[in-house]
Amino acid sequence: MQETAPPGPGRITVEGLGKKFGPVEAVRDLSFTVEPGSVTGFLGPNGSGKTTTLRMILGLVGPTTGRALIDGVPFAELESPGKVVGAVLEVQGVHPRRTARAHLRAGAAAVGVPDSRVDEVLGLVGLAAAADRPAGGFSLGMNQRLALAAALLGDPQILVLDEPGNGLDPDGIAWLRSFVNAFAASGRSVLVSSHQLAEMELTAQRLVVIDRGRCRFDGAVSELREGQGGRVLVRPADPARLAEVLAAEGITEVDRISDGRLAVGGADAVRVGDLALGAGVAVYGMTEERVGLEQMFLRLLAGEEVA
Incomplete structure (x- = not known):
C-alpha cells in the first residue's frame, strides 16, 4: 500500500481498495491519488472495475477491503458533500415536462445554494438558451450538459465524471475538454472515466489504467510514453x-x-x-x-x- 498523502482540498486518496460481489472480485488492492490542479483519466476495458471504483469513492458502494478518502475522510463523513464533490456517474432521468431551470432549482435546494446559482451553471455548460425548455426534448448531449450543471451547483472542489463525452458532438467534446482543463487549472481536481482514448490523450495530465480490477499504470501521460518506440x-x-x-x-x-x-x-x-x-x-x-x-x-x- 502506498504512503498516504496528507489531506488537502480537492484530493482523492484510494488505498488498497477492493470489492467482491459474491465470488467475483471486481476491484483488487487498488491504490492511487487524484491531486488538485490536474485532470486524471481513469481508463480500462468494460468490466475492469472503473464504475465500481467510482461508486466506492462516492460512498454508493461499500468496499470489501481498503478505503477511499476525499480530503482525508470517507465521502459519508463530508459535512456538505455537494459543495465538495460534483459527480456524474450516469445521465439521470429528468421528468420530460420539467424544464432545465426547474430541475436545477430542485437540486440547488437540496445542496443548499441560492437559485441564482442555477443561472450561473446553465451558462457554464452552455444551456442558458434552453433553460426554460422541457427536458423531454433534449438530446443525449444536452442531457449530459444538464447532468454536469447539476454536479456544479455546489461549486465543488472535485468533479468525478463517468463517460461525460457520451452523446456529445465534436464541438461538444472540444468544449468539455476545455471546461475540465480550466476547472483543474483553477486548483481543483477532475477524475474522469472514459473510453475515448484519443480524447483522454488531449485532456488528461495523469492516467490511472486498470484491468480486471487491478492497477496497470498510474502516472503522467509523459511517463507512459517513455520507451514506447516512436x-x-x-x-x-x-x-x-x-x-x-x-x-x-x-x-x-x-x-x-x-x-x-x-x-x-x-x-x-x-x-x-x-x-x-x-x-x-x-x-x-x-x-x-x-x-x-x-x-x-x-x-x-x-x-x-x-x-
Missing part, C-alpha cells in the same frame, strides 16, 4: 549514407520505406537532423511519429512493458 520519418538526399551515419552512432533501427524515406527508431528528430547535418546529407523533410494512447493502452492490457 520513430522519425526522414527523407534524405542519400538514404544509404544517412543509414551508415546513424549505424555508426549506434542507431540501428532504420528501415527503408518504399517512397525513399527512412523510418528511424531509437532517436528523436533533433538527433537525426543533427547527424544528417554533420555528415553533409541534405534532408528534404522529417516528421516524428508517436505511439498513440490507444496503442499504449492495448500494450498494457496485453501485459507488455510500457516504460
Whole structure:
C-alpha cells in the first residue's frame, strides 16, 4: 500500500481498495491519488472495475477491503458533500415536462445554494438558451450538459465524471475538454472515466489504467510514453549514407520505406537532423511519429512493458 498523502482540498486518496460481489472480485488492492490542479483519466476495458471504483469513492458502494478518502475522510463523513464533490456517474432521468431551470432549482435546494446559482451553471455548460425548455426534448448531449450543471451547483472542489463525452458532438467534446482543463487549472481536481482514448490523450495530465480490477499504470501521460518506440520519418538526399551515419552512432533501427524515406527508431528528430547535418546529407523533410494512447493502452492490457 502506498504512503498516504496528507489531506488537502480537492484530493482523492484510494488505498488498497477492493470489492467482491459474491465470488467475483471486481476491484483488487487498488491504490492511487487524484491531486488538485490536474485532470486524471481513469481508463480500462468494460468490466475492469472503473464504475465500481467510482461508486466506492462516492460512498454508493461499500468496499470489501481498503478505503477511499476525499480530503482525508470517507465521502459519508463530508459535512456538505455537494459543495465538495460534483459527480456524474450516469445521465439521470429528468421528468420530460420539467424544464432545465426547474430541475436545477430542485437540486440547488437540496445542496443548499441560492437559485441564482442555477443561472450561473446553465451558462457554464452552455444551456442558458434552453433553460426554460422541457427536458423531454433534449438530446443525449444536452442531457449530459444538464447532468454536469447539476454536479456544479455546489461549486465543488472535485468533479468525478463517468463517460461525460457520451452523446456529445465534436464541438461538444472540444468544449468539455476545455471546461475540465480550466476547472483543474483553477486548483481543483477532475477524475474522469472514459473510453475515448484519443480524447483522454488531449485532456488528461495523469492516467490511472486498470484491468480486471487491478492497477496497470498510474502516472503522467509523459511517463507512459517513455520507451514506447516512436520513430522519425526522414527523407534524405542519400538514404544509404544517412543509414551508415546513424549505424555508426549506434542507431540501428532504420528501415527503408518504399517512397525513399527512412523510418528511424531509437532517436528523436533533433538527433537525426543533427547527424544528417554533420555528415553533409541534405534532408528534404522529417516528421516524428508517436505511439498513440490507444496503442499504449492495448500494450498494457496485453501485459507488455510500457516504460
